Amino acid sequence: MISLLPPSEKIIIEAGTPFIKQYGVNGISSLKAWWSQKVGISSYIVADLKTMDRGGSEVRATAMAGASATTCLGLAPIETIDEFIKKCEASNIDSMIDMMNITFPFEILQKLKKLPNIVVLHRGVDENNNKSKKIPHEQINRIKGAYGNILISIAGGETIRDVTRTFFNNADIAVVWRSFYENPKETARLAEEFLKSAR
């Protein structure tokens, strides 16, 4: 997949949760090496850890493997999220809080000691088959209005139309995966279209 993607700093590679559970931190290091080689600079890799407990130890392991950012579930105990954000700062990587299955991401953010760098808004993949559940675009401006510094990442989109809509709604990062998985060439094309249209 990486060999098909156009080299650009604006393309972020994510080591997905199943990928990490399959290959461990070695998987992260490999992605980092391959993508950095292609882009020609130290590339940005997200480790989608979905931390639920032990905020500290998981962050350390992924940062050492070369990740630039890592994720924690918004559904985790507040103590875990606080510890996660603190450890991300200490390890110099970006903290991402994944708001999957949370109706009001706001309520979580209000309870935290410090804000994360990025909030991930989301339909789960399994949920996706339930068509009544939509990507919560209206949350973007609400969160940005209250917390100006937080970047918003939107996951769960699959087409260039989804991606365009995401940016139109003020998101900073759009996460795509399904078309990658089913058809890598289609994905490469999507990435190229993205580079052309989103600036």
Add this chain to the structure above:
Amino acid sequence: MILERRKKYLQVALNSTLGEAREIIFQLPISERILIEAGTPLLKIYGTEAISEIRAMTSDSTYIIADNKCADLGAREVEMMATAGANAATCLGVAPIETIDSFIDECKKFKIDSMIDMMNIENPLMILRKLKKIPDVVILHRGVDESEFKKEKQIPYYQIKQIKGSYNNILISVAGGDTIREVQRAIFNEANIVVVWKNFYRPSTETASLAEEFLKNIK
């Protein structure tokens, strides 16, 4: 379900490195009542290799739990864990209901036990009621971070009877205990499985003796 309803089990969680896992496994007494858990940190560091390595260190009959704490893509993770040799896998109770349902289905298909981890859930019964099928095991829990930073959060023993009262086929696993006293208290409160990890975190003579005490004192 692979586990037996009338037996009491001790689950030893392995969380640091495979080297330490090996030392701990070799100190443990051999018994079908001692279950081995490939902990979440171990899985995230080594991937499914953690499970196959632990399988290689133990006998074929040893019951291995993959604590993958699935939050999405239920089916995919179950297949990975089962193929690597796990006898049970875990899914978060806070995950979308669609994920938990597909996780339980897939566990049945791969003939492994399904465990739902109720960490950070006030009322586990509310989750169980929404599911299409009930899981084999429910895990009640203090998170490690929670118990470290907030001493007043207790293991929710009263929930054991609540759940068993409504679903008598579900086994209850209580995680978060660290001493033989806590293990005894959990069993006294009708837990089927007690998960220990602190004493097992680093190899020590305490490791084997806690497991031996468990086998001797708890039948």
